[in-house]
Amino acid sequence: MIPVRLTAGFRLMQAAAGSPRRFRIDAYSGGKLRVKSFALPVVVDLSKLEAGHVQILLNHEETTDATVGMADAIDNNGRELALSGPITGTSPRVQGVVRAFDNGQRWEASIGCLIHETRDIHPGQTVYVNRQQQSGPFTLATRSTLVETSVLPLGADRGGTSVNLAAAAAITKGSAMSFEQWCEQMGIDPSKLTPKAKDALMQAFSAEQAPASDAPATAAASALVDLRAVLAADVGRVASIKAIAADHPKILQAAITNSWTPEQTENHVLKAASIHAPNSRFRSGVIGMDQATVITASLALTAGCRPEVLAKDAAFGERVVDAATTLEFRGASVHRLLRAAYESAGVTPPSGVVGDSYIRGAFECSRSLRASVGITTMSLPGILSNVANKLLLSAFESVPATWQNIAAVSDVPNFKEAKRYRLTTGHQFDEIPPGGEIKHITMDEEEYTNKAKTYGCIVGLTRQDIVNDDLGAFSTLLRDMVRGGMMSLEKAFYKLLLQTVAAGTFFTTGRGNYIEGAGTVLSITSLTQALATFSMMVDDRGDPLLMVPEVLLVPPALKNAAKLLTRDTSVIAVGVGGSAATVTDGNPHAGDYRPVTSPWLSNEQLTGYTATGWLLAAPPQGGAGLMEVCYLNGQKTPITEEGELDFNRLGVAMRAYWDYGVSMADYRFGLWSKGAA
Numbered sequence: 001m002i003p004v005r006l007t008a009g010f011r012l013m014q015a016a017a018g019s020p021r022r023f024r025i026d027a028y029s030g031g032k033l034r035v036k037s038f039a040l041p042v043v044v045d046l047s048k049l050e051a052g053h054v055q056i057l058l059n060h061e062e063t064t065d066a067t068v069g070m071a072d073a074i075d076n077n078g079r080e081l082a083l084s085g086p087i088t089g090t091s092p093r094v095q096g097v098v099r100a101f102d103n104g105q106r107w108e109a110s111i112g113c114l115i116h117e118t119r120d121i122h123p124g125q126t127v128y129v130n131r132q133q134q135s136g137p138f139t140l141a142t143r144s145t146l147v148e149t150s151v152l153p154l155g156a157d158r159g160g161t162s163v164n165l166a167a168a169a170a171i172t173k174g175s176a177m178s179f180e181q182w183c184e185q186m187g188i189d190p191s192k193l194t195p196k197a198k199d200a201l202m203q204a205f206s207a208e209q210a211p212a213s214d215a216p217a218t219a220a221a222s223a224l225v226d227l228r229a230v231l232a233a234d235v236g237r238v239a240s241i242k243a244i245a246a247d248h249p250k251i252l253q254a255a256i257t258n259s260w261t262p263e264q265t266e267n268h269v270l271k272a273a274s275i276h277a278p279n280s281r282f283r284s285g286v287i288g289m290d291q292a293t294v295i296t297a298s299l300a301l302t303a304g305c306r307p308e309v310l311a312k313d314a315a316f317g318e319r320v321v322d323a324a325t326t327l328e329f330r331g332a333s334v335h336r337l338l339r340a341a342y343e344s345a346g347v348t349p350p351s352g353v354v355g356d357s358y359i360r361g362a363f364e365c366s367r368s369l370r371a372s373v374g375i376t377t378m379s380l381p382g383i384l385s386n387v388a389n390k391l392l393l394s395a396f397e398s399v400p401a402t403w404q405n406i407a408a409v410s411d412v413p414n415f416k417e418a419k420r421y422r423l424t425t426g427h428q429f430d431e432i433p434p435g436g437e438i439k440h441i442t443m444d445e446e447e448y449t450n451k452a453k454t455y456g457c458i459v460g461l462t463r464q465d466i467v468n469d470d471l472g473a474f475s476t477l478l479r480d481m482v483r484g485g486m487m488s489l490e491k492a493f494y495k496l497l498l499q500t501v502a503a504g505t506f507f508t509t510g511r512g513n514y515i516e517g518a519g520t521v522l523s524i525t526s527l528t529q530a531l532a533t534f535s536m537m538v539d540d541r542g543d544p545l546l547m548v549p550e551v552l553l554v555p556p557a558l559k560n561a562a563k564l565l566t567r568d569t570s571v572i573a574v575g576v577g578g579s580a581a582t583v584t585d586g587n588p589h590a591g592d593y594r595p596v597t598s599p600w601l602s603n604e605q606l607t608g609y610t611a612t613g614w615l616l617a618a619p620p621q622g623g624a625g626l627m628e629v630c631y632l633n634g635q636k637t638p639i640t641e642e643g644e645l646d647f648n649r650l651g652v653a654m655r656a657y658w659d660y661g662v663s664m665a666d667y668r669f670g671l672w673s674k675g676a677a
Contacts, residue, residue: 020086025109028081030130032138041138046078046130051146060150063257065091079131110150117143128413241265295340296383297324298332300390303475309394335469338362345369381652388640391475402598403493405551406617408625411634417449452632455488456657463651485638485658492662494600500664502608507672512537516674522561522614527589530616534671552593553615555601562595612675626669632659
């Protein structure tokens with residue numbers, strides 16, 4: 001998961017009598033953002049942004065005195081994001097921000113997100129996201145979580161956002177308070193002031209408490225100068241601490257809260273690095289290579305993923321695959337992964353057999369690593385999820401599919417119905433008369449729709465699998481799941497095809513893409529008739545389509561007949577002596593078509609199943625075809641997402657899902673033969 005901070009506007013609103021003050025943050029307008037940790041601009045997909053209890057903090061500090069309040073309203077309309085809620089913080093620091101706002105200070109806000117998944121949009125590529133077309137190059141955050149929002153003087157855009165501040169009640173004056181209380185309201189600790197600064201602040205305090213006519217202007221001005229010097233020094237201290245402890249949020253929080261010097265902060269950072277760094281990289285082999293990445297590759301290889309698949313993966317590459325096969329990492333197991341979690345956390349693994357306490361301890365180490373250092377590659381659910389995805393891809397590529405022979409493939413940006421139009425003009429160059437205009441190629445009213453739906457299941461590594469050190473059960477489950485996913489698409493494809501044939505409205509004699517009768521039983525004669533009928537189909541201008549069918553789709557009962565009709569032509573010798581000659585066996589279709597057999601055509605589960613019907617089809621071309629399969633955002637394979645560590649099951653559960661849809665498309669790409677009277 002990748003944390004991202006986005007700059008936004010922050011404003012306070014007038015509160016009703018007896019109610020707390022409220023804030024509003026116009027967080028995100030749905031466009032491209034410049035984020036420090038990304039090479040490309042980032043677009044956060046608002047339709048996939050999750051948000052729970054969003055705290056409002058000061059300067060991203062997770063402390064009680066830096067808590068401003070909590071958002072009670074999150075307005076995400078799919079295009080823009082806004083937050084609002086009450087100001088519940090009562091600490092001097094929070095009240096100082098409110099008073100500064102009432103005095104005209106312009107504040108900004110920084111939105112903190114965790115990005116779980118991304119997809120790069122390349123130059124020239126355009127996607128529809130956040131209700132707008134956006135062109136690459138940029139990184140699309142396809143799944144993220146809003147975790148907090150902070151108030152600060154200047155956001156990541158360096159003042160690029162303007163903040164409109166609403167009117168507010170005036171600060172109460174004249175109330176009896178001590179000098180210490182006055183300093184606390186200013187967010188200053190009087191015990192840490194230099195004598196000169198304390199004297200200056202005492203003068204400012206006296207001037208504010210006294211009537212206006214009795215306050216010497218020079219004393220107040222001098223006090224303010226020294227006050228600014230004190231605040232400037234503290235701002236510089238905090239800036240130095242943030243630069244030193246940027247990758248250590250807990251140390252950063254403690255340093256700011258306890259007024260550590262930059263030197264003290266650096267010592268704590270070096271101490272933390274000495275605990276974690278030696279175990280996060282190779283102690284042998286290739287220096288600088290991440291241990292978790294190598295273990296992930298080794299686990300995937302052990303579970304059955306092909307080395308060439310990992311070597312081509314940008315997240316691994318040949319060097320990582322080579323390292324995964326060294327003596328130190330070869331044949332990684334579940335127990336090796338648990339031990340690595342202990343080592344990366346600086347904890348000595350318990351001796352003895354792997355039992356419940358050993359498993360629970362490894363989970364605790366994985367969780368503590370994420371909590372202490374933020375982003376970490378040594379995450380048990382993260383590594384297992386990566387292994388699962390590699391196994392899914394490897395298994396997916398090994399499962400045959402027949403629908404790809406006759407269906408076009410497209411992408412859809414959401415789960416709404418997507419309209420498609422058939423191009424029915426003749427695509428012909430017309431003669432242009434002198435002074436005439438060139439005609440446009442237009443679309444007519446022939447259209448069809450497609451819609452992606454979600455199919456999924458839960459997969460996991462159970463306590464028994466971990467104790468048994470059994471990756472085989474995990475990989476077998478994943479391969480079965482992939483096969484189930486592929487079969488679900490194959491079944492949906494043929495279910496729709498057979499229903500369409502039975503309905504009698506897509507394949508018709510009027511359209512010239514349907515034949516029936518005793519003479520349509522699969523044979524040389526019926527195939528000749530089908531080709532002639534197919535060739536007679538025309539566009540809306542009456543011009544021939546000139547499409548050549550290449551696929552002969554049949555049920556298992558016609559498999560041998562289809563092979564005989566499409567195999568190479570035989571040569572027969574006739575006559576003897578001077579009359580010797582050769583003739584063909586009379587099969588004019590040899591080599592013209594690719595036979596494809598699917599048992600789904602005759603499966604009794606499907607309405608309209610047949611043992612005699614067959615299809616002659618042209619392959620998909622130019623994004624068009626007889627049928628269409630669409631994928632959500634171009635994701636053509638199932639994916640897995642890591643789940644939380646489950647202490648009750650002492651295992652890891654992950655969800656696997658796939659978003660796709662199937663539809664009939666252009667009837668001109670295929671001809672159906674009933675194959676019977």
